[in-house]
Amino acid sequence: MLNGYLPPARFLPFLSWTDIAELPDKENTVIVLPTGAIEQHGPHLPCAVDSIIAAGVVGHALARLPDEVAAFAIPPITYGKSDEHLHFPGTLTLTGDILQQTIIELGESVYRAGFRKLLMVNGHGGQPQPLQMAMRELRLRHGDFILIMQDIFKVPNCADRFMAEQERQMAMHAGHAETALIMALAPETVQMHKAVCNYPPAFPCPTLSSTRPMAAWVAYDFGPSGVIGDPLPATPEQGEAILDSLASSWARAISEIHQMKWVTRDAPSWGKAHWQGTVLAEHDAASLLKHQ
Numbered sequence: 001m002l003n004g005y006l007p008p009a010r011f012l013p014f015l016s017w018t019d020i021a022e023l024p025d026k027e028n029t030v031i032v033l034p035t036g037a038i039e040q041h042g043p044h045l046p047c048a049v050d051s052i053i054a055a056g057v058v059g060h061a062l063a064r065l066p067d068e069v070a071a072f073a074i075p076p077i078t079y080g081k082s083d084e085h086l087h088f089p090g091t092l093t094l095t096g097d098i099l100q101q102t103i104i105e106l107g108e109s110v111y112r113a114g115f116r117k118l119l120m121v122n123g124h125g126g127q128p129q130p131l132q133m134a135m136r137e138l139r140l141r142h143g144d145f146i147l148i149m150q151d152i153f154k155v156p157n158c159a160d161r162f163m164a165e166q167e168r169q170m171a172m173h174a175g176h177a178e179t180a181l182i183m184a185l186a187p188e189t190v191q192m193h194k195a196v197c198n199y200p201p202a203f204p205c206p207t208l209s210s211t212r213p214m215a216a217w218v219a220y221d222f223g224p225s226g227v228i229g230d231p232l233p234a235t236p237e238q239g240e241a242i243l244d245s246l247a248s249s250w251a252r253a254i255s256e257i258h259q260m261k262w263v264t265r266d267a268p269s270w271g272k273a274h275w276q277g278t279v280l281a282e283h284d285a286a287s288l289l290k291h292q
């Protein structure tokens with residue numbers, strides 16, 4: 001079925017429009033959007049890793065929510081911004097602009113339906129920037145819209161318990177943690193006999209190297225396998241443990257977002273003019289100046 005890893009009772013598109021119109025307390029209902037990507041993940045993992053992990057962890061989190069926490073997933077973003085991997089076949093990427101615009105359109109649709117809380121759980125480290133830019137734009141348009149985006153691994157989880165120091169410091173892609181998680185979520189797609197270890201060289205600027213500086217890179221810069229890390233020690237049991245810890249942290253986060261209050265305000269008049277595509281009216285400009 002279309003819902004994949006997401007529990008059917010928590011999959012918004014399985015409701016009819018009248019069901020959605022009649023939902024109680026839509027302002028606090030959390031709409032969860034898993035954001036993944038389709039991009040190479042070395043010779044041993046499928047290209048769908050980031051989409052599988054985003055939807056899989058969100059699905060497991062939603063499945064353990066108590067009934068009183070109102071939350072629904074919408075269909076995951078499976079195509080993301082993966083241009084750093086386009087030297088490898090199987091990578092299917094959007095441009096950052098298109099991804100940003102897609103999130104804005106989806107956010108508008110969620111808002112129009114009466115929801116006011118949108119959480120993006122991001123499975124691909126190459127695209128937080130367009131997601132953040134889209135969130136800021138939506139927030140500017142709608143001052144009562146609560147938008148949150150976080151990397152899927154940036155909640156408390158037990159992955160570090162299994163990782164070697166070098167892996168914790170240097171791994172970025174198709175390494176130990178992602179491999180273990182895919183062993184748990186989609187074991188039939190893992191080909192461990194093809195797995196290789198590959199670490200990038202240390203960044204040759206010692207003052208910045210411990211901060212993982214943002215030197216521009218594409219995956220091919222670090223070797224022809226596409227792997228950045230060491231997948232070899234991964235096991236399905238570790239994957240189950242990491243999945244369980246991520247799912248329980250995300251379930252807790254979704255419950256807290258359901259309860260939380262956040263700053264709200266009216267959209268500024270110039271913000272409305274901007275998003276409606278109209279030219280800033282003269283009196284708006286004058287009143288804006290007066291307020292400075």
Ligand SMILES: [Zn+2]
Nearest residue numbers: 049050174178
């Ligand atoms: Zn990945």
